Amino acid sequence: MSSGIRDKVAILGMGCSRFGERWDMGAEELMVESFTEALGDAGIDRKQIQAAWLGSCMDEVNVGKSALPASIALRLNNIPVTRVENYCATGTEAFRGAVYAVASGACDIALAIGVEKLKDTGYGGLPGLDGGSLPPLWWPNLSAPGVFAQVASAYMSRYKVPRDVLKRALAEISAKSHANGAKNPKAHLRNPVSCDTIMASPMIAEPLGLFDCCGVSDGSAAAIVTTPEIAKSLGKHPDQMVTVKALQLALSNGSEGGYNDWDGSYIHTTRVAAQRAYAEAGIKKPRDEISMFEVHDCFSITELVTMEDLALSSDGGAIKDVMDGFYSADGKIPCQIDGGLKCFGHPIGASGIRMVYEMYLQLLGRAGERQLKNPRYGLTHNLGGFPHQNVVGISIVGRYQ
Amino acid sequence: MIGITSYGAYVPRLRLSRAAAAQANAWANPGLLAQARGERSMANWDEDSLTMAVEAARDALAGRSTDGIGAIYFGSSTHPFADRQNAGLVAAALDLPESIGSCDLSGAQKAGTAALIAALDRVAAGGAGEALVVVGEHRRARPGSAQELQYGDAAAAFTIGGSAVIAEFLGGHSVSVDFVDHYRGTGQEFDYIWEERWLRDEAFQKWVPAAVNAALEKLGIDPGAIDHFVLAEPVAKLSALVAKRCGIAETVIADSLLGVVGHAGAAHAPLMLASVLQKAQPGQTIVVVGFGQGCDVLAFRTTATLGELPTRSGVAGSLKRRKEERNYPKFLSFNETVSLEKGLRGEANPQTALSAMYRNRRMLFGLVGGSCTKCGTAQFPPADICVNPSCHHQGPMQPYRFADEAAQIKTWSADWLTYTPDPPAHYGMVEFQRGGRFVADITDWDLGKVEVGQPVRMVFRVRGRDAQRGMVRYFWKAAPLAGAGEN
Numbered sequence: 001m002s003s004g005i006r007d008k009v010a011i012l013g014m015g016c017s018r019f020g021e022r023w024d025m026g027a028e029e030l031m032v033e034s035f036t037e038a039l040g041d042a043g044i045d046r047k048q049i050q051a052a053w054l055g056s057c058m059d060e061v062n063v064g065k066s067a068l069p070a071s072i073a074l075r076l077n078n079i080p081v082t083r084v085e086n087y088c089a090t091g092t093e094a095f096r097g098a099v100y101a102v103a104s105g106a107c108d109i110a111l112a113i114g115v116e117k118l119k120d121t122g123y124g125g126l127p128g129l130d131g132g133s134l135p136p137l138w139w140p141n142l143s144a145p146g147v148f149a150q151v152a153s154a155y156m157s158r159y160k161v162p163r164d165v166l167k168r169a170l171a172e173i174s175a176k177s178h179a180n181g182a183k184n185p186k187a188h189l190r191n192p193v194s195c196d197t198i199m200a201s202p203m204i205a206e207p208l209g210l211f212d213c214c215g216v217s218d219g220s221a222a223a224i225v226t227t228p229e230i231a232k233s234l235g236k237h238p239d240q241m242v243t244v245k246a247l248q249l250a251l252s253n254g255s256e257g258g259y260n261d262w263d264g265s266y267i268h269t270t271r272v273a274a275q276r277a278y279a280e281a282g283i284k285k286p287r288d289e290i291s292m293f294e295v296h297d298c299f300s301i302t303e304l305v306t307m308e309d310l311a312l313s314s315d316g317g318a319i320k321d322v323m324d325g326f327y328s329a330d331g332k333i334p335c336q337i338d339g340g341l342k343c344f345g346h347p348i349g350a351s352g353i354r355m356v357y358e359m360y361l362q363l364l365g366r367a368g369e370r371q372l373k374n375p376r377y378g379l380t381h382n383l384g385g386f387p388h389q390n391v392v393g394i395s396i397v398g399r400y401q
Numbered sequence: 402m403i404g405i406t407s408y409g410a411y412v413p414r415l416r417l418s419r420a421a422a423a424q425a426n427a428w429a430n431p432g433l434l435a436q437a438r439g440e441r442s443m444a445n446w447d448e449d450s451l452t453m454a455v456e457a458a459r460d461a462l463a464g465r466s467t468d469g470i471g472a473i474y475f476g477s478s479t480h481p482f483a484d485r486q487n488a489g490l491v492a493a494a495l496d497l498p499e500s501i502g503s504c505d506l507s508g509a510q511k512a513g514t515a516a517l518i519a520a521l522d523r524v525a526a527g528g529a530g531e532a533l534v535v536v537g538e539h540r541r542a543r544p545g546s547a548q549e550l551q552y553g554d555a556a557a558a559f560t561i562g563g564s565a566v567i568a569e570f571l572g573g574h575s576v577s578v579d580f581v582d583h584y585r586g587t588g589q590e591f592d593y594i595w596e597e598r599w600l601r602d603e604a605f606q607k608w609v610p611a612a613v614n615a616a617l618e619k620l621g622i623d624p625g626a627i628d629h630f631v632l633a634e635p636v637a638k639l640s641a642l643v644a645k646r647c648g649i650a651e652t653v654i655a656d657s658l659l660g661v662v663g664h665a666g667a668a669h670a671p672l673m674l675a676s677v678l679q680k681a682q683p684g685q686t687i688v689v690v691g692f693g694q695g696c697d698v699l700a701f702r703t704t705a706t707l708g709e710l711p712t713r714s715g716v717a718g719s720l721k722r723r724k725e726e727r728n729y730p731k732f733l734s735f736n737e738t739v740s741l742e743k744g745l746r747g748e749a750n751p752q753t754a755l756s757a758m759y760r761n762r763r764m765l766f767g768l769v770g771g772s773c774t775k776c777g778t779a780q781f782p783p784a785d786i787c788v789n790p791s792c793h794h795q796g797p798m799q800p801y802r803f804a805d806e807a808a809q810i811k812t813w814s815a816d817w818l819t820y821t822p823d824p825p826a827h828y829g830m831v832e833f834q835r836g837g838r839f840v841a842d843i844t845d846w847d848l849g850k851v852e853v854g855q856p857v858r859m860v861f862r863v864r865g866r867d868a869q870r871g872m873v874r875y876f877w878k879a880a881p882l883a884g885a886g887e888n
Contacts, residue, residue, distance in 0.1 A: 123745040125818055133754035137765055138782075138864070138876045140828035140842040146816030147840075150829055154812045157853040206815040206825070257830075258780050258788040260838055264812040264830055387812075388830060388840060 004280040008103045009244045010231040010400060012224045013042025016357045019219035019345035020188040027056070027063040027117040028073035030220035034350070035074050035113060038222040043234065046074065049224065050107035052081040055094030055114035057348040057384075060127045062117045070113055087384025088298065089249070090114060091221065091352025092393030096247055098225050108230050114354075115220040116347035125216060126348075145205035145213055147386040148299040152207050154264030155305060159316040163207055169319040170300035171195040174211050176328050177297065177336045181343025183369045188215040188345030212300040217345025221353035223360075228400055241400040242363045245377065246280035248273045248394045257388040267302075267383065269392040270309035274381075278311075281396040283377065287312050290333055290396075291375035292362060294355035296383035297340045306381055307335075329370065337362065337370050352393055355380035359397050403525050404566040404701060407710065409460025409558040410675040411453050411537075412662055412719035414845055416440040419550045421727040426545040436550045441663030443726055444539050444554040446735040446822040447844055447862040449873070450477045450668075451487055453556035454537035455494045455861045457675075459805075460714050461533075461558040462495065469562065471529030472502040476516030476536040478585070478667045480505055481873045490875070491535055494861045496767035496802050502529065510633070512536070512667040513557075514691025514699060520561040521570050521699075531562035538666035543591045544738050551636065553663025555719075557671040567710055568678060568687065568701040574616035577695035580604050582635065597636055605639040609696055610646035613688070616698035617647065624648035628685035629677045631655045633669035633692060643690070661720060667693070676716035683707050724847070734822065747820040753872045763800065768859060768877045770837060771798025779803070779836035803859060807834040808879065810855045813843065827851055831859075831879045842878040856882045 015037025017030050025033070039046060054070035056062050063069035067083035070076070086093040091114035098110035121127050126144055156166055175195050181187040193211060201209035226234070231241055250273035256262040274286075283289045290312065297303035307318040312333060313326075321327060327335035338344050338358040341351060359378030361367040377398045384391040423437035444453065454475060475488035482490075488503040506512045506519060513536040520532035537556035542548035561570075582604065583594040617624055630653050632640040640654050655677050658669075665672055670691040677687055683705045691697040714722075726732060733739040761782075763769040770781030775794035778787060779801050787794040813829030820826075827843035829851075843851060844862055857879035864876040 121745070125746075128746060128749045128819075133757040134761060136751050137753070137758060137761070137874060140840060141819045141821060141826060141865075142828065142840070143816050143819035143826075145818055146814050146826065146828065149814035149816070150812035150840075153814060153829070153853050202817075203825075204816075204818050208814075253790075254784070254788050255790045257840065258838060259778065259790065260832055260836060261790075386840075 005099060005103055005247050006245050006280055006282065007228065007243045007400065009099045009225050010228045010236070011242045011360055011397070012044070012109065012226045012231055012234065012236065013038045013040070014223050014357045014360050015041060016186060016221040016354055017219050018186045019217040019347060021119050022218035023119065025218065027115045028069060030117065030218060031070060031073050031113055031115045034220040034222040038224050042224040044109065044224070047077050048109050049076065049079060049111045050109055051079055051098070051101050052076060052111040052113065053094040053097035054081060054083045055085070055090040055112070055349040055352070056083060057085050057087065057090045057116060058118065058127050061120040063115065086391045088296065088348050089352060089382040089384035089391040089393040090349045091354065092380070092382040092395060093249070093352070094349070095223055095353055095356060095395065096249065096393065098223065099244055099247055102225050102227055109224060109226045111222065111224050112353060113220065113222040114350035114352060116349045117218050118216050118347060119218050142386065143205065145208050145299060148302050149205040149208045150264060151305055151387050152301045155301070158263055158265040161319065165319065167199055167207060168195065169304060169322050170212055171198040172322050173297070173300040173303050174198050174342055177340045177342035180329055180337055180370060181339025184339050184344060187339040187343050188217040189339070189343040208299055208301065214298050214341035215343060215345040217347045219345055219347035219350045219354070221350040221357050223353055223356060238401045239399070240364060242360050242397050243400045244395060245398050246277035246394070246396040248277040248280065250276070250392045252389040254389065264387065266305050267309050267387060267390065267392065269390055270306055270381065270383065273392045273394045274310045277394040277396055281377065283396070286310065287333070290377050290379050292334045292337055292359065292372055293379040293381065294336060294338065294340060294358055295381040297336060297342050298346060298383070302383065303335070310379070310381065334372055337372060352380065352382035355382065356395060356397060363397065363399055402566050402569050403521060403563050404561070404569040405559050405678070406531065406562040406565050406567060407461045407465065407560040408675045408678045408715070409457045409462070409713055410672055410716040410719055411456035411460060411556045412442045412716065413444045413448055413453065413554055414722050414724050415443040415445055415726045416723055417443040417732050418725055418727045422550055422729045422732065425729040429545060433547065433550065436547060439660040440725065441550065442553040442555055443732055444735065445845060447878070448539065448554070449481050449863060450479045450537035450539045450556065451481050451490060452861050452863060452875070453539065453554065454491050454535035454558065457537065457556035457558035458491060458495055458533060458535050461560060463713060464711055467495065467497055469530040470497055470501060470533050470560070472520065472523050472532040473497065474504050474506060474516040474520050474532065474534050476506040476512040476534070476667050477538055478507055478510065478512055479539045480507055490766065493762055493766035494875070496763065496769060496804070510667050510693030511691035511695065511697050513669070513671045514689065514697035517559065517671065517699060518573060518575070518697060524561050524563060531560055534559045534561060536668040536671045538668040540666050541591060541736050541738060544733055548592060548594065551664055553665045555662055555665035555668050555672050557668055557675040559671070565706055566704055567707040568703045571622070571700040571702055572620045573697060573699040574612065574619050575695065575697045576608065576612045578608055579694055580608070581694070600635060601639060601642065605642045606646065609690070609692065610643045612696050613643060613647045613690060613698055616700070620700050622686060622688070622700055625650065626686055627653050627688050629653055629655050629681060629687040631670060631673045631677055631687060632690040633664065633673060635664055635692070658716070672716060678707070679715040679717055681707065743820060749820070750867055750869060752870065753867060753874055765876055767802060768804040769800050769802045772801040773798055779833065781837050781839045803833055803837060804877065808832060808857050808859065809834070810843070810851065810853055810857055810879065811838060812853065813851050815848070815851065831857060843881070844878040845880040851881060858882055
């Protein structure tokens with residue numbers, strides 16, 4: 001029986017670039033920006049890093065294939081560097097590689113860095129998905145909003161929610177993230193927006209409008225991890241140490257997309273990964289024990305159903321919780337306190353690590369204007385792919401002691 | 402006895418208002434307003450002669466076995482491929498066995514009747530127990546031309562065999578005359594057309610009636626005994642000239658369908674024949690004339706079996722499934738006679754992996770998935786390991802065709818972001834009643850009328866066109882079933 005990852009790995013340092021339309025920078029410079037901050041935060045020399053994982057998703061733009069761009073841009077010491085890609089859950093995948101390497105004892109200090117340079121396409125939204133030789137022969141020309149909008153149709157059908165009621169709740173979700181993002185100097189979108197503006201925004205994919213969609217951003221985030229013992233030996237006080245409590249990944253196996261059971265109104269893999277993560281972290285009542293969380297709000301509807309998939313809201317109950325402000329900055333469990341994908345932005349390969357970055361800052365009391373009071377556990381939820389076949393990465397981090 | 406054993410037809414749902422089209426161009430050519438009556442059929446952007454032929458064939462084959470079919474003939478002057486057999490692709494879409502003969506007939510407007518003759522000859526010679534004939538035409542015309550108003554898009558299909566014959570083949574007569582009323586050179590986009598008076602006076606008052614007379618004499622058919630005279634006249638009223646010169650009563654001239662469909666080229670005479678068969682009584686004599694650099698004259702006599710044929714959509718059903726289109730620029734765009742802005746997302750154009758297409762041809766063209774030999778779960782795409790989470794049995798599956806399975810929309814969206822020639826792109830999870838689901842394109846939708854739970858029918862359509870390499874990619878889409886938004 002495995003003992004899980006709980007408290008085996010500590011975060012030694014983290015960094016995150018400013019997210020946004022970084023016309024001034026390529027992926028290489030973005031990596032240097034987050035890496036420099038992480039290295040300074042960890043208080044180590046780059047030569048002490050023994051292995052690294054690079055998360056990057058979109059080959060079509062960004063850095064291309066292989067982990068070489070990270071090894072070269074960061075002038076790493078000829079160490080093993082591995083590139084990982086798992087759709088939009090790529091960042092968490094890179095983090096998982098570094099964390100597992102340290103937990104296994106294979107290395108003492110490891111780096112996870114995620115980067116995405118999206119604004120080299122010439123158009124809004126993500127590049128098209130034309131991977132493989134067979135899928136382009138039969139898949140529709142899916143867009144990200146188009147596939148996540150599917151969840152809205154199923155949710156309205158299952159819970160008999162009128163379209164305007166759903167639209168209103170989705171607007172609340174986006175408005176909350178805009179309010180939070182306005183307080184984050186590194187966020188892509190820093191403007192508060194009213195629900196009326198959100199609901200009146202141009203239609204992208206029925207029923208999602210422009211303001212139901214997250215920012216398409218350039219950015220990078222990095223984490224340097226080690227064992228709590230080594231962290232202590234490097235001068236980190238146990239009170240000021242954040243450790244990984246759980247790290248789980250769940251992938252679809254084709255059943256949602258091919259077997260007539262799933263009704264489309266939730267993300268099956270989020271439910272699987274969440275239950276595993278709670279068990280790994282020893283969390284019994286997430287609604288009472290989780291202090292804050294960053295979820296994969298690629299679209300407002302994704303955030304809504306994720307509240308239920310993480311068992312924080314009851315099935316069909318997320319709309320009420322959202323309307324009650326349960327997940328607002330001053331609510332019981334603040335969600336997307338850094339602005340989320342919606343406003344911090346969504347540079348694919350960096351997002352999973354960016355979420356951990358915010359939890360890390362909050363746990364150490366370093367979140368500035370948006371600092372929450374005495375948080376205990378922070379959860380990150382990173383989702384890649386489509387509602388009917390996807391990759392979900394969940395991490396739970398908390399203070400070591 | 403050899404003859405027609407079944408028939409089917411397909412007319413696309415969209416009908417372009419001739420008035421809308423004529424008015425758009427009247428500033429340049431006020432003469433078009435004289436033709437601004439009625440409507441013409443208009444292929445959706447994802448339809449072509451081949452997809453329409455598949456639909457007509459499905460109509461002809463509905464509810465019956467395809468086991469005896471040993472050959473397929475596809476007549477058209479607008480085959481999507483000049484060198485890749487179109488008939489074979491139709492056969493694949495129908496999931497016919499690969500042990501059949503197949504042939505494309507083209508090059509003239511009489512390619513439709515030529516396909517019928519080829520099939521009749523093959524069955525008569527014992528070369529096939531039954532043969533399938535499909536005809537389809539997607540006629541493009543230069544914007545602002547009269548042909549744009551006159552042409553139409555449609556398809557028809559017939560099975561030819563020696564038992565359960567509904568219309569016995571009495572015989573035929575053909576003439577080949579290099580009479581060029583119009584032509585389309587290889588590689589040319591549009592027809593080049595000579596004046597109608599030439600067509601009327603020289604062909605329809607001279608050698609066409611002569612050929613019909615010769616045929617009737619040869620077959621010993623009394624012109625007065627003809628019940629249905631089918632002549633696909635390129636422009637109105639020419640049939641009457643021929644009938645008059647052949648002693649055929651004006652009352653037996655079959656509905657030209659020009660007012661509601663337009664002229665569907667090589668498919669038109671067969672389309673009219675299918676329309677006649679839907680109305681005909683047993684024991685009636687039908688004479689069909691296919692015109693185009695000569696003519697084919699074919700005579701049939703309906704049998705008692707005609708009355709026993711199960712009902713089908715046919716021409717009447719297709720005409721009822723109708724949606725008026727008054728947006729002339731949309732018609733131009735669907736026919737690619739104007740090039741509208743596609744946006745940068747429209748530039749993506751991956752190569753088609755021919756080897757992957759071949760390996761998966763039954764999946765892609767036949768919509769054949771698998772049925773688990775252990776738990777019976779129907780699934781798409783086919784896989785080695787069963788998708789049922791409580792089964793996961795590994796082993797070869799039973800091939801399972803989804804094309805005719807009842808299905809409904811489980812989830813959907815209308816996507817304005819992704820590229821499609823007809824925004825917003827509709828797609829969603831399509832769930833089959835007897836098991837199986839996949840995310841499919843939705844076509845023939847009405848904006849604002851798509852909903853969860855809506856029943857759909859799977860249809861074979863163009864998934865995308867690769868203009869750079871000349872490839873047309875086909876796959877199946879979900880079409881909401883008749884009802885919503887239709888007149």
